[in-house]
Amino acid sequence: MSVSLVKEQILDFLKSEEPQVLVIQGRWGVGKTHVWKDSIEESKAKVPQKKYSYVSLFGLKSVDDIKRTVFENSTDPKVLGENNDLESIKKNYKALGKQYGRKSSNIVKDLSGAGANFVLKGLGSSVDKVFDSVATALLTETLICFDDIERHSKSVSLRDFLGLVSFLKEQKKCKIVILLNEDSHDLEEYQQYKEKVVDKQLHYEPSAEYCFDISTKLYTKANDDYLEQIKAVCERLDIRNIRVLKKIRMHIDTALSVTTDYDEYIKEEIIQSIIILCWCHYCHSSDKDKIPSLTFVKKLNETYADADTLAIAAMIEEEKEGQKTRSIIWKDKLNSLNYPSYDPIVQILLDSIEKGYIEKDNLVAICDAKQNEINIRNQATGLDAAWELYHGSFSDNANEVVDAFVKGMTEAAETSTLSQYSQGLSLLKTLKQDDKATEMIRLYISRNEKNRERLNVESSDFNFFGIEDQEFSDALTKAFEKSEQQETPEQILTRLSDKQSYDRKNVAQLAALSSDELKRLFLSFDGKELTQKIRACLMLAGSNEELMNNTKKALLEIGALSDLNKARLSKFNL
Template identity: 30%
Template structure:
């Protein structure tokens, strides 16, 4: 059987003779890219940078540092984060000052006046200064011994950090310390001027480009097998995967939220009929994507092609206008794609002979300004999200997803 993209990357990076395990990758910058939400960070943390792999590095007197650029506002802040992680990994993660001071305090309490004239604050201060003196030396030694530094969340970096300066810092890390650097980012992370800068600097800085592009099944399997609580869902695994595949959504965060809600649903002893679970999953995904909730239109009967058509529960001026002016809401004819759906909806505006050109322009502009409403309508009706689920259960699911509380 042909190996999946994820299996190939895992073997290449950390297999028996993995690239990151060999000196050939010292001083190199590796870029792991993929689509937004495809689970790159999850893959890196749970499949590549495992506790076992980090222990291997530690046993070799090397180190590992994971740096999220989210919230960082300067290169100095990033540098301090790296050095602190590597230093504290070298001493087992304990705060030496606090640990030593608490030990002396314990003896002071036990033996009373024996230490009564000792100035513990000066001892703590001295130990802290000694730590500071050793910090850089310990970190540098580990950095130079094949350390791995992973940078993530490029799309969330502060505007205060210049992209040229950031890549200059990364390049200097590899040159000065001969360490391995891994950059995790989305395919389309940068826009405008930064996109041009990124295109230039990546060619000069990056030695290895790796593409993370899992299938829906592959990403789902990785997440489903990552958490012991998901074992409660083992007997329902097939319908969960099948429903997610219906949506064509490739997004790790969505899968995790859906699985967590399914666990809560089952823990509260709710019905687990396949149609109900399917409905819960689709209502949940629709809410994550579009923040809308549907209910059945009581005016329509069960003979409808979509088994009781749904309309948006969301009550606002834009929604009311949509219901009043677009026949697509109440006579949904399944198009092959969302683009086809929008094209047909716009076309209906021109076919309505009862309105003038100005009204047509207003309706077309409304469509373009409120695509999220139409996307939600398309999603819910194309997939018939409440198929074979009674009104009471459908409402319970809606309430659970919208409020976060299962009553």
């Protein structure tokens, strides 16, 4: 049933004076509560009932609790949308006090404030019964909305709840709407007794576009720069759960807040990945046959880390025939969405979605490396052209592809990352060009002998995404060790003063210094590089407790030499 038709039916219900029960049924999170509250807000002047009460069954442990809550939440429908909750409660308890006073004049004075419920509950079971009977008596001709039916307490059966609904309609002349989640697995009693209680049932099934627009109105903090892209992907996945859509916007906003300066390609990949991962994480339970689980996606990523093939990933689930079929369906769906399982950005986002928050520092580190590769690719036009030639046709042009890669890798030997260069080597070996691959390895090492850091397989600046080719990795390690020279501590800190990565051997060398030696070293620094060198030492100390303790001790002793030095050291947050 369309949204407009559902709203028409709700309006007819709201205008009616006749006691009746209306059920609005729909999938979890599609906005049943929103469409109801929106409708009554728009039409409150047309409601003939003098009292309205909205009640969530969540946490209510008995039928008496439900009746009490209906009473306490009662308000004049004409003032819906105004901040008058406290006044409504006081008004309800004053009315209760008048009724109760006829039964027990001794404690009427306790009923003048909003805390009367607590007073009465403390006076004993007999008083509680009087309270419940009087509160129930005041529920006549009330418009009531019951929400969160599927979250009812186990101590309240749906049979008992529907019995109360029937009582309120038949005996108290109330008009009642029930908001029902059709995805709930605990509706047997409802199905059994609904014909005796429910007068009309509406099926609320808004489009994904409508749900997205509603979520946009409800999540006002959203960055709308990429709204159309976000909307297009969400609609393609048919995401209608408004809560999930709001979570998607929240995660995207958080991620984009720290990635504003990166290439558009990176930001678009982040948006696409967050939507797909949230869809898997939050929506899988609603359609397990068609929506992949996050567990499947994690295994898919792990599989890609070892072998870049979807054929293997498709069979990673349990060895049941039905499960295999489901895995293939999931894999095909992810393929159709261009889901980049192999990308490190996806792994960071996957872990973040699973934890419920974006790990900003890790995301920035990955994006820095990704941006570096994009910058290098934009410079290394020959290598980029080789990949375009490889991917661009099904022609039998292996020799042309090999020549293009040899040319491109020769051009990029002093600019590409180890990861990028390694990918070219792997392709040459796939095309049975092992000799040419070995030749390219020798070329890379000879070109970078004077730039020792470009031979370092542990450098996150040049090898953030890892090396696929083992021959290349072994050759780099050998060349790096061969060129090793014992640097002084100051030379190490000077070299690392403008970098974000380091060798473990550097840490060990600095950790061998005492606090007094570090103090003398720091005091020897001068000029604008002083701060950078000390920050480099603190960076190294982050992975070694002894070095951190000695570094802090040395700096604190320097700070104790004078108030001026103490002020100078404040920037290090010791």
